[in-house]
Amino acid sequence: MEVVKLWNDKREREMYENFAELYAIIKATEKLEKAYIRDIITPSNYETECHKLIAHFKTLSSTLKDTVPSIERFADVYKMDCPAAINRLLVSGVPATVEHRATASVTSSASAAVVAECVQNFITAMDSLKLNMVAVDQVFPLLSDLSSSLNKLSILPPDFEGKTKMKDWIGRLSKMGASDELTEQQARQLHFDLESSYNSFMAALPHAGN
Structure with a gap:
């Protein structure tokens, strides 16, 4: 039997893999929306998963x-x-929960839209590192957007982990050239810091009204 190749080189293979991932994200979002409408999933779980899919999609x-x-x-x-x-x-x-202002974990002092913005900025930054976008002029704007969105939330203290770590990274990157790239070790540490800060951020939300 003749073997049929789906791609001719590494670049073409990566393109088709990205197509498959895009297809999967759209399909997963459709299933998630239907599950939410039918009350198969809780609003909280729906919102968390939907934020992830939207950020991955972007x-x-x-x-x-x-x-x-x-x-x-x-x-x-x-x-x-x-x-x-x-x-x-x-x-x-x-x-949909954010769109209709139905977030149960955020107090009136915090805008649901800003929370959504923070989540998207966290995941976009982490996804970009996974896609090997490690040049300073690629990473700096993402961290700057994240830092800005975190600073909009009054429920987060000034010494919140995400704020301080992003400030440190922005300071470090500002001393580098635009075309400079993070080393593998630096990229790994940044991803770790982002993930740790994201987890702390999500954990802080349910207690926002305390």
């Missing part, structure tokens, strides 16, 4: 902007039939 769609200029066209070509996912990912951009 990172990946930005990476694929040249090869996939239209997500709607991509969904049409692969006959996906995922209207709820397309609306959530492209039109709304935030979970």
